Amino acid sequence: MGPPGHPAPPFVRLAAHPLRWQLLTALAHSDLRVRELVSLLGQPQNLVSYHLRLLRDGGLVTATRSSFDGRDSYYHLDLDRCAHALAGTGTALHPALRWDSTPPASPVHQPRTVLFVCTGNSARSPIAEAQLRRYTAGHVQVTSAGSRPRPQLHRHAVRALHDHFGVDVAGRHPRHLDTLTGRRFDYVITLCDKAREVCPDFGNPAGRRHWSIPDPAALGTRDDYPAFLRIAADIDTRVRHLLPVLATEPQETKP
Template sequence: MASHPRDLTVAPPEFLRLAAHPLRWRLLTELADGDHRVRELVERVGEPQNLVSYHLRLLRDGGLVTARRSSFDGRDGYYRLDLERCARGLAASGAALHPALRQEPPALPRRHATGTPSRRPAVLFVCTGNSARSPIAEALLRHHTAGRVTTV
């Protein structure tokens, strides 16, 4: 039986290396529910604070999560899932596995008969408080409209 030689030195894509760790995957899924402080994530995942902080740093360095200070008093830091970076990383991982999993780029804007680009409707999402409802709504809009609607 013939086998295909594979280069075993090819590393998995960065997204997979970051997201495949069980604790980091759990942190990503918790952050998919909304922005959280480190102490909230510690409670949710049931791991020590230093371990959670270490893995959050790896996710932040890899661009899958972002951190920001509270706008109220600047003392609390909130972590947020970067849905666009995760989506791009997941798509790139699929394409690295097989060319058939490569996603097509979004369609170019349609042009009017005059040759000028047509205006796409624009939507502004505003989040009050420290939740991820607006980023999730934005990501869902982008996904379901395939680039036909822009966000502001």
């Protein structure tokens, strides 16, 4: 704890600005492109880009090149970094305010339906499906599908889930989005920039989210198993952060 007049911690200085707080709030909901943030916040693009750069320099926001349009980028809020920064902010004010920055794995008591979507339904979306099913022990009806499903799951996705998370999906096969026509889901989460552009409506626009996650089969060589481990770890983190949302957000009234 610093003496009186000590500068505010970096997180406070970053998050205290009204526009940056709006950016953090928007990106906590979904990965978004600059033009989407401009439209959502009603601010000039140069101003939004400037404050995004500050958030990136502060380590709270990252950017990845869109796999749909390489001239564009998706921005992502690093919730783990935010949690650690908040923990440090409390301690900087007073040692009694130290708290565990690990996000709680909140139990999901209300029935929820979640659909994960990517292009091939061979790696990213089945990994997310398996992880959410593991964490919620059947309390969430979770499905995954692809806009252009591959014949089978990628062997490295199967291996990563089995070896590092104890989940066996060897008997599962990719499915096409068309097989879910007419179904309604509380949350539809696209994990692929290309799939986001073609994913149909499943009855609840408020439940749409996007996680801009690169195809691990396109990172390096197709046999790059470490790439699948990195993607599986990223998805696992995002799924853990989804749990409190599923546990606390009210369900939209079904028509």
